[in-house]
Amino acid sequence: MYFEYQQEGIARLLGKNRNELVVPRYQRDYSWNTTQAKTLLDDIANCIHIENGKLKSSQYFFGNILLKGKPVDSDQTLEIIDGQQRITTVYILLAVIYEILKDIDDKSSATENLIELVYEKSLLYKSSEFEERKTLYIESSHNFFPYYLFSEKKEDREDLDILNNSDQSIKNVFDYFYINLQEEKLNNLLKIADKDFSYIELLTVIYYQLENLTVTIVSSSDGKEANSIFESLNSKGVPLEQSDLIKNKIFTELNTNQPTDIAQKSWTKIKKNLEKSKVGKLEFPWIDLDDFINIYWRANYANTTNSRIYYIFKQKVNDGQINPKDFIKDLELYSKEFKALYGDRTNFSISDENWDEINNYIELLVQSLQIKQTYPMILQIVHAFNVKLISEKTVKNNLKFMSNFHIIYNEMFKLPGNRLQYDKFARLIRNIINTSQYNDNTKKDITDKLSEMRKELSDKLPKKEEFNNIVKTILPNMTLTYTNKVNNSNNKKTKNIVFNYTILKNKKISKDDNIEHMVQDSKDDKTSWSIGNLIYLNKTINSKLKDKDLAEKITIYKSIKGNKDIEELLKTNYFSSILENKRELAFQNRQEEILKVIYTSVNNNKTNPQGQSV
Incomplete structure (x- = not known):
């Protein structure tokens, strides 16, 4: 293994020999936050002291930096393999110092000298063609990093879209440094509020202390060697994220027999697929890469604790059970499909006719109830549909079953999720997909597994007699409310549940239907928020009912x-009870009826292959 090493102050590394430091898109995302930013500022402050009446910096070891390339050469692009968190954080701190200097009233030569040091020496460099470039470049789909750091106006910063965790971390750290480098806070940080040092002197010593944060730079021009050094450097101390270790193993393996740009392109696409996205007027949240890999692994390989995924993955690669190239391409495919769990149907081609219903079931499981045990199965159902091995009706009815099951199992009875084996059934379905020639038997095998899953789940619910005996004692402890009058965290969950109930009663919900309070929704009357006061009705009818x-x-x-729901209410004493000032009893009885209908739909173990109760 051939590599070079040298020691350098981290601020002096930026722009040295007109070299550009680059964090490629496929590399680890920036993930430091205000906790690490505070630690860095505290360490810097502790290194600064007063000597002969002047502020002085002192040397401080800041760890190892691993680069692909030769730092001793000039006009090079040096890829940061390890150390990007520290380098990026120092760069953000320098950018904040420059931001403060731009607006400072002191226009002395000391200020101009510091601006030159910070901006023209550390943040920028001029190439051999005299082209002005940033000394650190982070590849991304939308260049949030330079735009946020160097926006001319504060409003421009605030208008930038935050698409992922990395963007959020960059913003948080920049904002933290900006607040804590203001003159009064900086005096307190350095514990010299009683001394007569100018603001420029304080900022200047911070800069020189950054030059004295010494790192050991390990470099290699060979990508495979750099990745091997990376794994060696990170085998001790605080463990890396599983995604970083898996990526490094894939890159190392592929570098042996084929170009790593295949893996680099796939990894970049995976990260892009998990970013915050917009489709028309709809916005979808970003997804943590390690969370996604955990769910993908459970759906396709084993129910492994997050901290052991890389260890098992490495074993399977070494034993020839996982082909790294096939693995990363499969991961890329599932990363597209995963967005369906958050309402993005771009890679889940469900018809308009069924989308609202299917999306409601997914939303209830993922966003309202947050039943994480279901995520691998939902993902595998999406995948099985996309490879045309289950029908749209099968997707709809199984997600309906799962969402109704968890209304009873989790929301009502608060039963433990570790008794459920969605992972097992997700992997059984994937095994069928992997080992079969696609035909009618393949489709039947998958629907049979889904049927087994539903029966196993329904068997875990209390029996009907037990349910009926305890339902009234549970209802007072449930917070199923919906109101438009105040901010209410239960709105989405309650609306999802009423949707599920209405589907069971009326068989469908029109796009023109929305939720209605039968007794007027009131900010001052919380009983009016009860799920027992809610019904789905056509928007046209709702407009006629307004204010009546x-x-x-x-x-x-x-x-x-x-509308069977309203027809049955009219046949009962529901409305007469409300008019007789017994509204709480009426609402409680309707809530009980809603839960009984949902329970009955799940408790019926006799199901057809597509998952619809018969």
């Missing part, structure tokens, strides 16, 4: 055709 009292609404309700 219940007696007037009942007249309109009687004219509605084809």
